[in-house]
Amino acid sequence: MVLEATMICIDNSEWMRNGDYTPSRFQAQADAVNLICGAKTQSNPENTVGILTMAGKGVRVLTTPTTDLGKLLACMHGTGLEIGGELNIASAIQIAQLALKHRQNKNQRQRIIVFAGSPIKYDKKMLESIGKKLKKSSVSLDIVDFGEEDEGKPEKLEALLTAVNNNDSSHIVHIPPGPNALSDVLISTPVFTGDGEGGSGFVAAGPAAGGDYDFGVDPNIDPELALALRVSMEEERARQEAAAKRAAEEASSQNQGDEQSSKLQDTTMADTTGASAAVATDAAEPMSEVDALLQQAIALSMQTPASDSAVRDTDMSEANNEDQDLAAALQMSMQEGEKDSSGQMDMSEVLEDQAFVSSVLASLPGVDPNDPSVKDLLASLHGKSESSDQKKDEEKAAKDDEK
Amino acid sequence: MNQVDLVDFIDWSGVECLNQNSAHSIANALKQGYREDDGLNVESDADEQLLVYIPFLQVVKLHSLAVKGPEEEGPKTVKLYSNREHMGFSNVNDFPPSDTVEFSAENIQAGKPVVLKYVKFQNVRSVTIFIEDNQSGGDVTKVQKIAFFGTTVETTDMKGLKKIEDH
Numbered sequence: 001m002v003l004e005a006t007m008i009c010i011d012n013s014e015w016m017r018n019g020d021y022t023p024s025r026f027q028a029q030a031d032a033v034n035l036i037c038g039a040k041t042q043s044n045p046e047n048t049v050g051i052l053t054m055a056g057k058g059v060r061v062l063t064t065p066t067t068d069l070g071k072l073l074a075c076m077h078g079t080g081l082e083i084g085g086e087l088n089i090a091s092a093i094q095i096a097q098l099a100l101k102h103r104q105n106k107n108q109r110q111r112i113i114v115f116a117g118s119p120i121k122y123d124k125k126m127l128e129s130i131g132k133k134l135k136k137s138s139v140s141l142d143i144v145d146f147g148e149e150d151e152g153k154p155e156k157l158e159a160l161l162t163a164v165n166n167n168d169s170s171h172i173v174h175i176p177p178g179p180n181a182l183s184d185v186l187i188s189t190p191v192f193t194g195d196g197e198g199g200s201g202f203v204a205a206g207p208a209a210g211g212d213y214d215f216g217v218d219p220n221i222d223p224e225l226a227l228a229l230r231v232s233m234e235e236e237r238a239r240q241e242a243a244a245k246r247a248a249e250e251a252s253s254q255n256q257g258d259e260q261s262s263k264l265q266d267t268t269m270a271d272t273t274g275a276s277a278a279v280a281t282d283a284a285e286p287m288s289e290v291d292a293l294l295q296q297a298i299a300l301s302m303q304t305p306a307s308d309s310a311v312r313d314t315d316m317s318e319a320n321n322e323d324q325d326l327a328a329a330l331q332m333s334m335q336e337g338e339k340d341s342s343g344q345m346d347m348s349e350v351l352e353d354q355a356f357v358s359s360v361l362a363s364l365p366g367v368d369p370n371d372p373s374v375k376d377l378l379a380s381l382h383g384k385s386e387s388s389d390q391k392k393d394e395e396k397a398a399k400d401d402e403k
Numbered sequence: 404m405n406q407v408d409l410v411d412f413i414d415w416s417g418v419e420c421l422n423q424n425s426a427h428s429i430a431n432a433l434k435q436g437y438r439e440d441d442g443l444n445v446e447s448d449a450d451e452q453l454l455v456y457i458p459f460l461q462v463v464k465l466h467s468l469a470v471k472g473p474e475e476e477g478p479k480t481v482k483l484y485s486n487r488e489h490m491g492f493s494n495v496n497d498f499p500p501s502d503t504v505e506f507s508a509e510n511i512q513a514g515k516p517v518v519l520k521y522v523k524f525q526n527v528r529s530v531t532i533f534i535e536d537n538q539s540g541g542d543v544t545k546v547q548k549i550a551f552f553g554t555t556v557e558t559t560d561m562k563g564l565k566k567i568e569d570h
Contacts, residue, residue: 106489132449136422137491166448167425 005048005065005108006040007096008033008115013055013087015118015148020177025147026083028182029115030076032144035183036113037072039192048108050099051075054092055085055118061095065103087118093130097139110139113191116157117147124159131163140169142191146182239300406466406552409459410435417458417529421492424448427545429455438548444472447544451537453478454492455549458529462556465524470506471514471548475539478546480505484531485524495533508538514548526556 010029021028033051040047048065049072062075075081093112100110112134120127134141141164143157154174161172171190175182186192413433420429427446431437447453465485472478482500484490501523510517524530530551537544 101491101493133492135449136452137493138421163449 001044003044003046003105003108004040004111005050005100005103005105006036006111006113007050007052007065007099008036008113009052009054009089009092009096011055011087011115011117011147012053012081012083012085013118014084015087016083018147021146021182025117029117029146031181032115032183032186033076034073035187036192037069041067041069041072046105046108048103048105050096052092052096052099053081054089054114055087056082057085059088059092059095061099064099087116087120089114089116089120090122090126090130093134093141097134097137100139101137110137111142112139113142113144115144115146116153119148119150120153120156122156124156127156127160128163131160134164135166138166140164140166142170143172144175144186144191145172146175146177149176405554407554409463409465409551409553412459412461412463412555414458414460417456419456420445421454422448422450422452424543432546432549433457438471438550441471441547444545444547447534447542451534451540451542451544452492453532453534453544453546454490454495455532455534456488456490456529457532457551459527463527463551464521464553464556465519465527465530465551466521466553467516467518467551468504469514469516469548469550469552470504470511470546472506472511472537472544472546474508474512475537476541476543476545477508477511477538478506478534478536478544479511479538480535482533482535483519483524484533485527486529487531488529490531490533500533506538511538516550516552524553527553 010033012026016024016026016029018025037049040049046067048067050061050063050065051072052059052061062078062081063071066072093114096112097110100112103110131141141161143161145154145157157172161170164170173186173189173191175185410433418429418433423429424446425448427444429445431440431443432445437443445453468481468483470478470481481504482495483502483504484495484498485501487498502520504517504519506517532549534544534546
């Protein structure tokens with residue numbers, strides 16, 4: 001969302017009649033320019049874009065930097081665009097720089113995009129000095145090298161780029177002729193994406209649109225639909241997690257008698273809790289994305305404890321279908337999660353009973369209940385009975401101190 | 404009238420420096436603490452010229468300027484423009500500077516304040532410093548410290564303020 005004023009310098013020399021880019025070099029360039037104008041104005045509404053032609057009868061500014069996208073698109077289709085003459089890069093860049101200097105909003109950064117489709121008759125030295133002047137005035141430069149494959153042209157343009165480049169704000173793209181349209185290739189380059197997220201957002205019209213978004217819907221075209229899809233996805237995920245947690249709780253109620261061992265496990269699990277939670281979530285996510293609706297139906301229809309374990313089993317079997325490793329990880333994390341949450345459940349009730357706690361601590365190998373630090377810890381634990389996580393950490397710290 | 408170091412009145416959000424090397428920025432020469440450290444300088448990038456724009460938080464009068472730099476790469480010719488916004492290297496020569504200072508190798512090393520044409524700097528909202536060349540004529544100009552001394556136009560005398568008495 002960088003606030004920027006851009007001057008696009010297009011090549012309208014004789015070389016642009018060539019058809020090695022469909023339908024013609026000039027048309028391909030025009031499409032690319034339209035896309036860039038759209039992307040820039042969309043990524044920040046205060047961005048301005050101007051266009052000038054580099055060849056023809058001479059360098060001519062078609063529009064000074066403006067926010068009006070309609071005006072820019074009209075320029076590209078206007079009658080004033082004659083093809084002919086030779087590219088005059090040096091004066092074009094200087095005039096572009098002048099146009100940028102007189103931009104209305106001085107807070108905008110300055111950028112020039114040059115489409116170089118024909119041979120460059122200037123030598124490297126000259127281009128480098130132009131680059132230096134741009135760098136001095138902190139103007140960034142993007143170069144699109146396409147069309148005529150002249151000897152030395154890529155090197156000259158690279159030299160220009162290194163002279164201008166300041167902290168990677170300038171880029172160069174070489175596009176050889178081929179079946180792909182010029183604009184499609186450009187979209188994935190920093191010319192678009194280096195200038196913020198606006199580029200990819202605008203590519204709704206492009207062929208790659210479907211694959212880029214989670215739901216196959218461009219948020220820019222239909223924000224409400226995209227939002228609704230995202231919200232329902234979150235709800236499903238939350239429901240699955242709740243279902244998994246409920247299953248763990250049911251299982252824990254059966255483990256009520258085995259609190260001591262669960263405490264021990266809880267301690268050792270404290271370190272791995274973060275990992276197992278992460279694994280569980282990670283395991284849940286690919287699954288949910290793949291079979292979201294199916295699991296949602298299963299979760300809805302199964303509300304009883306027995307069914308919850310069935311849900312888990314279903315989860316795991318589905319994972320087995322997908323990926324053996326994933327299934328193994330899932331099982332491990334489910335078991336750990338079970339014990340962990342059972343430990344969590346028990347702790348709140350159990351810690352209320354201080355006598356019990358002291359006896360438990362006494363039975364643990366490394367802990368001396370008469371140790372003042374342990375006593376302090378117990379006192380503070382009773383004082384704060386809100387979050388079991390906090391208690392877990394403190395307990396872990398006490399145990400670590402003892403060790 | 405006591406001349407005061409005007410570093411406290413600089414509007415940092417508007418400070419700009421053209422052609423500075425991004426690793427050695429203008430803050431190294433202007434900010435308190437950084438400018439005292441001779442190891443931290445602002446360096447020029449593409450060539451030896453630097454253009455620094457400093458707006459102030461209120462209107463000030465400039466009395467003198469202290470510039471400190473190394474013997475070889477320190478600035479030589481320094482032109483000051485008062486109240487001109489957004490200058491570029493292309494239009495520095497379009498209007499005459501409010502003042503020009505030529506530093507010799509000794510006084511750039513010492514960094515002693517140089518008195519300016521006070522009458523030209525009576526009503527300064529912003530100052531632009533154009534460093535045209537350096538002592539040795541090399542490609543990189545280094546400046547360790549830039550400090551302005553002067554007074555503010557509207558000053559508040561704290562002793563003069565009386566506490567409002569409660570009824």
